[in-house]
Amino acid sequence: MRSIRVYGAALAAALLTASAGCSLVGDDGGGEAPASDRVVLVTHDSFGLPKPLERRFEEESGYDLVVRGSGDAGTLTNKLVLTQDDPLGDVAFGVDNTFASRALDAGVFTPYDADLPAGAEQYRLPGDDDHELTPVDDASVCVNVDDTWFADHDLAPPTTLDDLVDPAYRDLFVTPGAATSSPGMAFLLATIAAYGDGWQDWWARLMDNGAKLVDGWSQAYEVDFTQGGGSGVRPIVLSYDSSPAFTVSGGRSSTSALLDTCFRQVEYAGVLAGAQNPDGARALVDFLLTPEVQAALPESMYVFPVDSSVELPQEWARFAEQPTDPYQVDPAQVDEHRDEWLREWSDVTSR
Structure with a gap:
C-alpha cells in the first residue's frame, strides 16, 4: 500500500x-x-x-x-x-x-x-x-480526483461509487486491477462491501462507462492521472486518502480524496x-x-x-483527511472468498 x-x-x-x-x-x-x-x-x-x-x-x-x-x-x-x-x-x-x-x-x-x-x-x-x-x-484506498481539471471543464467531480458509473464521467477513471495490485484489491473489496451480491453488476457498468484498468498504482497515478506529473488524460484515479497532501502548491491541494469511496487498510x-x-x-x-x-x-x-x-506533518494535517466510515470486509470472509471474487472480477472486467 x-x-x-x-x-x-x-x-x-x-x-x-x-x-x-x-x-x-x-x-x-x-x-x-x-x-x-x-x-x-x-x-x-x-x-x-x-x-x-x-x-x-x-x-x-x-x-x-x-x-x-x-x-x-x-x-x-x-x-x-x-x-x-x-x-x-x-x-x-x-x-x-x-x-x-x-x-x-x-x-x-x-x-x-x-x-x-x-x-x-x-x-x-x-x-x-x-x-x-x-x-x-x-x-485508506480511495478514489481521488483532479479538482483543477474539473474546475477547468465546468463539471462537478464525482463523490460516490455510484457516480463513477454515471455517463457524465465516461472515460475519466483509471484504476489498478484487483488481480495485480494491492490497492486494486482493496477497491474491489470496497465495492463488495458497498454493493453486496450486486457488485459484479456495478463493475460491468463501470467498464461499460470506459474505466481503464492498469497493472499497478504507479501506472494509474503517474502515467494516466492528469495530476500525476506526466501527460495523463484521466482526472479520476484510485489512490489513497493521504494523496492530496502531496499535490500541494501555493497552500492548496489540486486533488481530493473521495472519502465515501474508501477501503481501510x-x-x-x-x-x-x-x-x-x-x-x-x-x-x-x-x-x-x-x-x-x-x-x-x-x-x-x-x-x-x-x-x-x-x-501529523503540517500538510498532512491540512490535506490528508481520513474517512470516518470506510468500507471494511471481515478478514475471514476475504480469506475464504478471495480467489472466487478475483475469478468473478476477472470475468466481468475482461468481457
Whole structure:
C-alpha cells in the first residue's frame, strides 16, 4: 500500500532503496551477527524508516537489525505461509487486513500482546483473539480526483461509487486491477462491501462507462492521472486518502480524496513462530509503536500512524483527511472468498 509524491519521484526513490532486497543495518562488512545478537525483519519492499531510527533501535536494544524485503503485501504473506516451518526471520511487518487471516490460519505468527499506544485498539484485527498481530499503521484506498481539471471543464467531480458509473464521467477513471495490485484489491473489496451480491453488476457498468484498468498504482497515478506529473488524460484515479497532501502548491491541494469511496487498510507486525530470536522480535514490535517511529511513518512510508497522540506533518494535517466510515470486509470472509471474487472480477472486467 503506498501513496504518492508529486510524489511519484520520491516514492520511486524510496522503493528503489527499500527494494534493494536484503540489507543489514549497521553491517561493517564482516558478515551477519549470530542469531542471538540480531533480529531479522521480513517485510514488504516499501518498508523504509529513517536510518537514524534504525540505528536507534540497534543502540537501545543491543541487536543488529537485518531487513529482508519480500515483495508486496500479498507476496510477503505467501512467502510467510510457505516457509512457516522454517521462518525467514524473527518478525514480519506489512501483512495487512486483506491477507492477515491467511497467515493466522497457517500458524505463521505466535502471540504477543504488545502495549498499544493511544487510539490503536480500534485497528486490532477482528478475530485475532490471541493478539498475534499488532497494528502499526493504516491508510485508506480511495478514489481521488483532479479538482483543477474539473474546475477547468465546468463539471462537478464525482463523490460516490455510484457516480463513477454515471455517463457524465465516461472515460475519466483509471484504476489498478484487483488481480495485480494491492490497492486494486482493496477497491474491489470496497465495492463488495458497498454493493453486496450486486457488485459484479456495478463493475460491468463501470467498464461499460470506459474505466481503464492498469497493472499497478504507479501506472494509474503517474502515467494516466492528469495530476500525476506526466501527460495523463484521466482526472479520476484510485489512490489513497493521504494523496492530496502531496499535490500541494501555493497552500492548496489540486486533488481530493473521495472519502465515501474508501477501503481501510491496516498493516501489522508480528513475531514469527519458530523465530530464532523471539525476544528481539518483540523488542522490534514495541519499537514500531514508539512515538518516534509513529511520527516518522507519514513521510517515510506514506501511511498514518495508529498512535492518535502523534502530531501529523503540517500538510498532512491540512490535506490528508481520513474517512470516518470506510468500507471494511471481515478478514475471514476475504480469506475464504478471495480467489472466487478475483475469478468473478476477472470475468466481468475482461468481457
